[in-house]
Amino acid sequence: MLPSPIRETADIIKKLPGIGPRQALRCAFYILRNPAIRQDLKLVLDKIESVKNCSICFRYIHLSPNAADSTCSICRDIERDKNSLCVVEEDVDLEQLEKAGAFGGQYFVLGGRLSLNQDPRALRINELKQRALKDKDLKEIIMAMSPTAEGNAAFLWLKQEILSASDNTAQIKITRLGIGMPSGGEIEYADEETLRGALENRN
Amino acid sequence: MLPSPIRETADIIKKLPGIGPRQALRCAFYILRNPAIRQDLKLVLDKIESVKNCSICFRYIHLSPNAADSTCSICRDIERDKNSLCVVEEDVDLEQLEKAGAFGGQYFVLGGRLSLNQDPRALRINELKQRALKDKDLKEIIMAMSPTAEGNAAFLWLKQEILSASDNTAQIKITRLGIGMPSGGEIEYADEETLRGALENRN
Known part of the structure; x- marks a missing residue:
């Protein structure tokens, strides 16, 4: 039996869109062998928590935790x-x-x-x-x-x-x-x- | 421009074997929309730190941080x-x-x-x-x-x-x-x- 953290990593990756069980296992081994990618993933998983929806258009924006304004640059642009x-x-x-x-x-x-x-x-x-x-x-x-x-x-x-x-x-x-x-x-190839x-x- | 945490997540996922830039972006959005998968990923990234190589056969094994023995169950099996x-x-x-x-x-x-x-x-x-x-x-x-x-x-x-x-x-x-x-x-199909x-x- 593979160690449980490898299997669990593969199980999580398998949930991502378009990734099958074998590729998930390959990815889990890749993550296991690359401490740098684990570090990067952890950092970005924390950063992603501050991605919110613009309160006007609902697109995703990166908000600092104590931001007063929750609108995006396009919605704010008076031009x-x-x-x-x-x-x-x-x-x-x-x-x-x-x-x-x-x-x-x-x-x-x-x-x-x-x-x-x-x-x-x-x-x-x-x-x-x-x-x-x-x-x-x-x-x-x-x-x-x-x-x-x-x-x-x-x-x-x-x-x-x-x-x-x-x-x-x-x-x-x-x-x-x-x-x-x-x-x-090209017209020749247009439906x-x-x-x-x-x-x-x-x- | 997409918020930097989304782009950064996609950039990291793109490094995994067999994942192209478009699929990486789809995965990043999936992770963004699923707080549970972020939580699971963080937990497993910590757990994976305790996966080491067996000191005899070098297969991966799950070691507790203060384990005295660093050999796997197969290498230890006297049978x-x-x-x-x-x-x-x-x-x-x-x-x-x-x-x-x-x-x-x-x-x-x-x-x-x-x-x-x-x-x-x-x-x-x-x-x-x-x-x-x-x-x-x-x-x-x-x-x-x-x-x-x-x-x-x-x-x-x-x-x-x-x-x-x-x-x-x-x-x-x-x-x-x-x-x-x-x-x-089947013999018919054997090379x-x-x-x-x-x-x-x-x-």
Whole structure:
């Protein structure tokens, strides 16, 4: 029998997404043989405790324990457009959009993918409705779901949810990311849906 | 930018064997969202500090901090055959052999795979030679390398190393695992090398 700390380490690593039992055991041995990685892991596990959600957009931010303000730099930035709100599923999507530098408005992080496998109560649907109701500056909500069958369904459902929240929300324009040719993509390899979208959105 | 504790967690996880940058980030978010897994990880990282090598066979054992004895249960077991020593590359190989219950002798863990990519000084070659020289009970050393091209080369090289260690070692029989049909394997799907080995080792 392998020593219990090795087996226990492997059992924990096995819980991480996409890691099988054999790889978990290899990782446990790697951690056992590397005191430096154990030290780094311990330090970062403590640091991660101070990661909280921004109280406005819910993205993850690093808060010092006695911070008075719990909002993120984007929500605090008075230069950014208050009229448009971009709804993303996860923090990584927000990162990608910010990296592209093409959006200068506000964000809202749903906290997961809206799908048949996901309990919608785990997502911030009510918080999003509240935001749409209370934020008087809002003129447009851009739903930045992926243009997959699942993302399309999520868009339509969320749009309905927001519109039905109150009469106030009816004047907010609810849009989604445009479908078109990916930059650098070749027509020869584009699928039919993408080509159809690109033709509709021609300019 | 993602909060630094998330990025740092992903950077550490990326160092584990077989984990790419995207999966590392997914794991970091998983750890962020699961306080229980952080707690479990911290506990096990402390426990893993008490995993040491058996002073005789070098397999990993769980030692309490004030343990007087640093040998493993197999090395201490007076019932086991003192005449035969099975050399394995890694602890997991020893586990498999013990699970099979087919070997009742002693073990020696090299601590890695002897290959062209591996510095042999990182392995316990000298410790193995010392054991062969000093252990007067030894009659046979079984090299349990995998029967791959690499394992075959490692076997021949190690055998030579031990035999050249001293005249004392010349009377030790150095063998390796037999090549044959895997139990339950079908002849139709067996490769030529396996079939050749199975014919040679017919009984």
